[in-house]
Amino acid sequence: MAGLKLSGIRKSFGKVEVIKGIDLDIEDGEFVVFVGPSGCGKSTLLRLIAGLEDITAGELQIDGKVVNQVEPKERGIAMVFQSYAIFPHMSVRENMGFGLTIRRENKAQIKERVDEAARMLQMEDLLDRRPDQLSGGQRQRVAIGRAVVRSPDVFLFDEPLSNLDAALRMNTRMEISELHKRLGTTMIYVTHDQVEAMTLADKIVVLKDGEVQQYGPPMDLYHYPANRFVAEFIGSPPMNFLTAAVEQQADGQVFASADSIGRVSLPEFNFVKPATMHLGLRPQYISLGEGPDSHHRFEATVGVTERLGSETLINLKAKDGTKVTAVLPEDVELQADQTVIFNFDVNKLRVFAI
Amino acid sequence: MSMHTMSLGQQSRLLGRYLLLMFIACIFIFPIVFMMMSSLKPDFQLLSDTASIRAFLPVGDISLDNYRAAFDRAPIGLFIFNSIFITATTLLLSLFLASVAAFSFVFIDWRGKSFVLAIVVATYILPFETVAVPLLLLVNKLPWLSSEGVTWGWLNSYQVQIIPWVVRALEIFLFVQYFKDLPKDLVEAARVDGASWFQIYYKIVMPLSGPVIATVAILKFLEMYNNQFIWPTMVVQEEGYRPIMVGLQYFFQLNTPWGEVMAYLTIITLPVLVFYLALQRAFIASIASTGVKG
Ligand SMILES: Nc1ncnc2c1ncn2[C@@H]1O[C@H](COP(=O)(O)OP(=O)(O)OP(=O)(O)O)[C@@H](O)[C@H]1O
Ligand SMILES: [Mg+2]
Numbered sequence: 001m002a003g004l005k006l007s008g009i010r011k012s013f014g015k016v017e018v019i020k021g022i023d024l025d026i027e028d029g030e031f032v033v034f035v036g037p038s039g040c041g042k043s044t045l046l047r048l049i050a051g052l053e054d055i056t057a058g059e060l061q062i063d064g065k066v067v068n069q070v071e072p073k074e075r076g077i078a079m080v081f082q083s084y085a086i087f088p089h090m091s092v093r094e095n096m097g098f099g100l101t102i103r104r105e106n107k108a109q110i111k112e113r114v115d116e117a118a119r120m121l122q123m124e125d126l127l128d129r130r131p132d133q134l135s136g137g138q139r140q141r142v143a144i145g146r147a148v149v150r151s152p153d154v155f156l157f158d159e160p161l162s163n164l165d166a167a168l169r170m171n172t173r174m175e176i177s178e179l180h181k182r183l184g185t186t187m188i189y190v191t192h193d194q195v196e197a198m199t200l201a202d203k204i205v206v207l208k209d210g211e212v213q214q215y216g217p218p219m220d221l222y223h224y225p226a227n228r229f230v231a232e233f234i235g236s237p238p239m240n241f242l243t244a245a246v247e248q249q250a251d252g253q254v255f256a257s258a259d260s261i262g263r264v265s266l267p268e269f270n271f272v273k274p275a276t277m278h279l280g281l282r283p284q285y286i287s288l289g290e291g292p293d294s295h296h297r298f299e300a301t302v303g304v305t306e307r308l309g310s311e312t313l314i315n316l317k318a319k320d321g322t323k324v325t326a327v328l329p330e331d332v333e334l335q336a337d338q339t340v341i342f343n344f345d346v347n348k349l350r351v352f353a354i
Numbered sequence: 355m356s357m358h359t360m361s362l363g364q365q366s367r368l369l370g371r372y373l374l375l376m377f378i379a380c381i382f383i384f385p386i387v388f389m390m391m392s393s394l395k396p397d398f399q400l401l402s403d404t405a406s407i408r409a410f411l412p413v414g415d416i417s418l419d420n421y422r423a424a425f426d427r428a429p430i431g432l433f434i435f436n437s438i439f440i441t442a443t444t445l446l447l448s449l450f451l452a453s454v455a456a457f458s459f460v461f462i463d464w465r466g467k468s469f470v471l472a473i474v475v476a477t478y479i480l481p482f483e484t485v486a487v488p489l490l491l492l493v494n495k496l497p498w499l500s501s502e503g504v505t506w507g508w509l510n511s512y513q514v515q516i517i518p519w520v521v522r523a524l525e526i527f528l529f530v531q532y533f534k535d536l537p538k539d540l541v542e543a544a545r546v547d548g549a550s551w552f553q554i555y556y557k558i559v560m561p562l563s564g565p566v567i568a569t570v571a572i573l574k575f576l577e578m579y580n581n582q583f584i585w586p587t588m589v590v591q592e593e594g595y596r597p598i599m600v601g602l603q604y605f606f607q608l609n610t611p612w613g614e615v616m617a618y619l620t621i622i623t624l625p626v627l628v629f630y631l632a633l634q635r636a637f638i639a640s641i642a643s644t645g646v647k648g
Contacts (some may be wrong), residue, residue, distance in 0.1 A: 052542050073548035085539035089561045099547035102557075150547065 002063030002076060002153035002186060003028040004049065011044055014064075018044050020210040021058070026188065031324070033189045035197040036207035044188040045207070046156050046258035047260060049188065052080050062260070077213060078147035079156040082163070084139045092142050093127045099150040117148040120182070121175075135351035137168045155187040161196065172197060193236050198222070203267045206230050228352040231280050239280045240342050241348075242326045246351065247274040256351070260297035264346055268273075278348035283313070286326035288334075291343030299341055300324060302334045316342070358452065365369055382409065386623070387527045393420050393616035399405055400612055407566050414448065420613035421621070424605070427614060430621060431595065433601035438625060440515050440597060441578040447520045449567060455521065456529030457555050471530065475560035483584070489518055490588055510592045519578060520582045532566035568633050 004026040011019035013239075018041045026032050032043045048051045051062065051072035067075050072117055078099070087095055093114055094101070098112045105294050109127060118124045123141045131139060145297055147155055158175070161169045177200055180187050198218045206213040206221065206229070219354040220338035229237045244258035246266070254269040256279055262281070290297060303315035303323075312332050316324040326342065334340060360368070387410050392400045394416045403409045424430060434593075458464070459471050495510040508514035536559065544554045583599040590596055606616045 051541075054546065072546045077546060079543065079546045081539045081543060083539045084535060085537065085543035087540060087544075087558060098544070098549075100549045102553060146543075146547070148407055235367075 003215055006111065007059045007306055009048060009060060010056045012056045018210050024141060024205060024215060026186060029184050029186055031187045031200055031202045032190060032205060033197040033201035034205045034207055035191055035194060036197060038192055040207045041210040042207055043158055046188060046190050048076055050156055051075050061302055070237035077156055078150045078152035080143045080147050080160045082159040084143040086142050087212055088131050088138055088161065092129050095142055096145045096149050098146065102200045112151050117145045121145050136163055140172060142165060153186065155185055168334050193228040194236065206233060206298040224230040228278060231350060231352065235282060237283050237325050239282050242279045244277060244279050246277045251350055259320035260322040264296050264349065266349060266351060267346060276354060278352040278354055280352055281344060281348065283325040285348040288328055288332060288342060290341060295343040296346050297343045299339055300309055302336055302338045304338060305334060390620050391615050393613060397611060397612060397613050420470060420617035422618045424614040428601050428604040430618065432597045433518060434622060436581055436595060437597040441575055444516050444519050444578050445574045448525055449570060451521045451527035452570065453529050453560065455526050456533055459530050460533040460579060462551065469473055473521050474525050486558045486584065486588065493589065509589050510595055512595060514589045528566055528570055532563060536562060572633060579626060
């Protein structure tokens, strides 16, 4: 059990800086997900925490102690690798007991703890197999089991699901979530999949080019993305962006004028200087028709319709040609090239600097 | 329908391939058969047989006389013991030290390691002959701790035939190449799980290195058992420490007794065959996986 504190963490490989000053407080027992596009430094940050890479600058604390110079094995962490990193010359049981065997724990106790972890992960029948007799999903279990057996203070996962097929990925995702509930241990989880991030995390860290874009609970990031990057990255399909001139009226009210959707009031905004900005609108908040009076309305031409079963994605073209995606109910019927009225709640609009 | 039906063309191509392989096998086997058959024949028949197929057949005046004479001429058992002892000791030390060095080059971060590795590998281009004389001067002045206390100079000993050969660039290079291809995650997983570097070496890396261990073992065996001639001739004058190849000189005199030479060669080849057969499967696997040809 341990919390973590990262202060001004930096990492350079040669002259290239890939982690550019990261501050994070991770509380004991939290499930934190690092998410971001490929190459943004997620794995590097995780490896810095694990002690597999040296920290170039800044301070890392685990459970209140500075561990910059502490060997990985002394940090109280266990790590699950993307490749699973199962030792091919050992049986599943030997793999899972490896950490304890290395520490010369007594044999009976090792057996007991391996059995217990295997029960928890429902893999008792795999214990005597060799790794080459396992499927991808089973290897994944062994890798998680090896971490569980050590009962670490912090679990680190580096894209543990990326080699599994879609169905297995969803199952395992839920199992990891359950594991967290049961153990209550701090977990740090790296992924580039925003669905995994949203479903697993107590808090999400969105990374881009080695910098934190935003850190907070999933729904905060969804509703109040700190910038356009986060807005685009979290939520699917991605948020719509409309260019608009934002200005303040004499009476203090703020309005945005966009060629695509006309003039909209921004009730949540106390604006100062007029500027061109981006309005962000999630596809889920657009509905068909006039809607309630408080809603803003706009006209658009219907493009391609994609039926996903539970919902329908419609690609729209606003008056000025801006492309807008809307998520509508499954039974919606719209003809291509038809011009239709849509509406949305102005309180759902987000405003971003360009 | 049988899965094994082959067209006539496929069959004849397969036949052709087998014939070619048999032909190549014969090229390698004939000298050995020749050696063994000749060791059973008196010299005059041996020389006249070379003109015909009889050279490869146990025909004519067959006996073990050559073997008896060879054992009378030279202390063959001693030479074989010396060679096997020198080879085995060098082999074990070499496997251990070269793999430890390579482990450090590949898995541990330390300043200047690529520079050091480059220098180590560069020494491979020096033929042994170029360093032989400086090495002789060096070993002549080195101390050794024995039951008689500290002695100076290594001439006429086992260690002078072992230590200079223990670690050479090729073995380190082979291990380095092999280790580089091992998944780094395995080493990192072991580190996170609490293994020390030495535990990672012998619990993770070495158990996965069978093929390269076999390759290095065979190359080292051949180098030490078959090819030790110049250096022992330079540093060993006493019969008691001589290896087999120096022993061969006992047979090359004014009238070379060819039958005895063949008998001697047959005897000293036996350990090679035993060693090779023992490691055969691992060796073939290693050639297939590392692409190194001996
Ligand atoms: N050992 C290294 N030496 C040099 N550069 C490195 C090293 N490891 C990572 N990098 C660089 O650091 C950057 C971040 O890499 P990292 O592996 O952390 O990305 P990531 O966010 O995990 O990406 P992915 O989603 O593809 O796994 C990349 O530009 C990468 O090329
Ligand atoms: Mg990564």
